[in-house]
Amino acid sequence: MRTGPHVVSDVMTRAVVAVGVDTPFKDVVRLMERWRIGALPVLGGEGRVIGVVSEADLLPKEEFRDGVPDRYAQRQRLSDLAKADALTAGDLMSSPPVTVHGATTLAEAARIMARRGVKWLPVVDAEGRIEGVVGRSDLLKVFLRDDEDLTEEVRHEVVDRLFPLPADHIRVEVHDGVVTLAGWVDGAGLIPVAERLARAVEGIVDVRCRLNGAIGAR
Template identity: 50%
Template sequence: MASPTVGDVMTTEVIAVCEGTLVSEVARTMDGRRISALPVTDDRQRVVGVVSQADLLPRRMGSPLGWLSQTAWLRKASGRVAGDVMTSPATTITGDATVAEAARRMVRHGVKRLPVVDSSGRLAGIVSRVDLLRVFIRADDELRAEIEREVFERALGLPPGAVRAEVSDGEVTLTGEVDSESLIPVAESLTREVTGVVDVVSRLTRPLGDTHQAGTATSGLPHERRRGRP
């Protein structure tokens, strides 16, 4: 039940430009390929920046844009090659990073795609929001079956039917009885790791008389907690 990585979902056939590519050629490539941004690489194929449609706007505008300093606007407006107008350093990610980590990085930096680099910073692929979303689009019945089989029967060794996972649009509600109080957070954690799960509501109970976990919870009562994916 290993978490999917960027390397599992990235596109390896990447359209990139070098630092010396003329801006006019960059614009034609974007238009012809119907893409909004391109990685920029040096002569060793290391990612040194990204040039996007937003980076090309100053060439078409008569005054600085609010999100650019005067210096940056002048550089981009007068730039002749990709290295002049690109945004640098680029926000990148490695292939062994998890899909969840890639999603968080995109949100944090406000980007729709990330160049994927190897340990030397060389371009290895590109991952987009669409690539990440595909990982989480799974049928509820498929998720339910995997959780009950892999988490509760195989990982925790419970008999079939001891715990039921009800799934609606990726939200999982767990009901049933586990062997001890200490297994409840473990079950929740393992369930959250299943690809496609977006939220977990636990209504698991422990056997009567189990007092393994510290606290004053009453034996045999539901232990309800709601946990979302990080």
Template identity: 45%
Template sequence: MRLWRVDDVMTRDVVAVQTGTPYRAVVDLLISRRVSAVPVVTRFQRVVGIVSEADLMHKVEAAGGEPRLVLGRRRRAEQAKAGARTAGDVMTSPVVTVLPSLSVAAAARRMHQAQVKRLPVEDELGRLIGIVSRGDLLKVHLRIDEDIRRDVVDEILPHALGAPDATVRVETRDGVVTLRGRVHFRSAAERIASLARQVPGVVGVADGLTYDVDDSMMVGSDLGTPFGVA
């Protein structure tokens, strides 16, 4: 089963700026291209920062505001961005980046851990080749039901059972995989359901499989595998 990767969903036609790009030019670029952020790169296309709408809004927020006498570290950083004249002044740095070979699931975890909405994509030499957003990662759930079902039938069942098994019936609707039928071992039934949940585009699994032998306690037995062990 082939897992979806960042390069399956990323935006390749990515627009970038350099540290010396004027603030106004960055604003114009975001509006004209209808994007919410742009990477900041060197002349060798190495990512050194990113400028988002949130970064640019500090100048709008500060317009006409009264200065504070006591400023914390975060407030001082925001005030510095409010006075920015170039992309280098206002950008957020360092930037969390990903390789195109990273799985969509791993990219989603990295995005969540870093609390960011997008990740610049770099090649093996560290050069910008794309950008992946939260919306891009959601594309995996646009897979049609028949493609998802085919993955389960052609990839999951033979792998879990050692051979195709006509006793297992697979239905897919709106990304939900329904499994019905009977297999010999409990471990096989649970492995099928577990692997089905990992198929790209699967929203959920309705596990209706039953089994003849509970091999969960057969440690060391030739009949099956211990419960929870692949």
């Protein structure tokens, strides 16, 4: 049984479609279309990720096809106007790229995606070389863990750690990712802790806490 939080390397896609700085604009579009992806890492020397090209980086060429906006809009969108004239991935890319390491927890990767407004992240090693990519759908893979695995982790990481052995009087059941904790415990004060720790187990959808304990006892 796995202990500790899941990390990016557990769920990332290792087969990466990437481009170099000199990749022509149309080849970038073709790759996105062929592989049904919305962004590509841009690699420099030794496979280091130096930028990212997304669909949003490609759109200015179409948006400004009929001409440039007024002067005020130009000042507000200098970067987009430059991308409208881009010919290569190096001209298009956003740099420096937002990346994560394989050891980054899934929770932290999710926070980075939300904070930076991105749908996926390149995964790099300590030298910045590409190792894979991780997307929003990858982070949701923990919810595919089977109920038996989740039951074992909640039993081991929550019940056995919080309450003295034997803890056979505490029942742990998981159905469709929803865990039920039932039975009696030595201290009512630990019940909220047990509920919080169970909820933190990756793959748990909800917690139904039906534990009872004597107030004042440990």
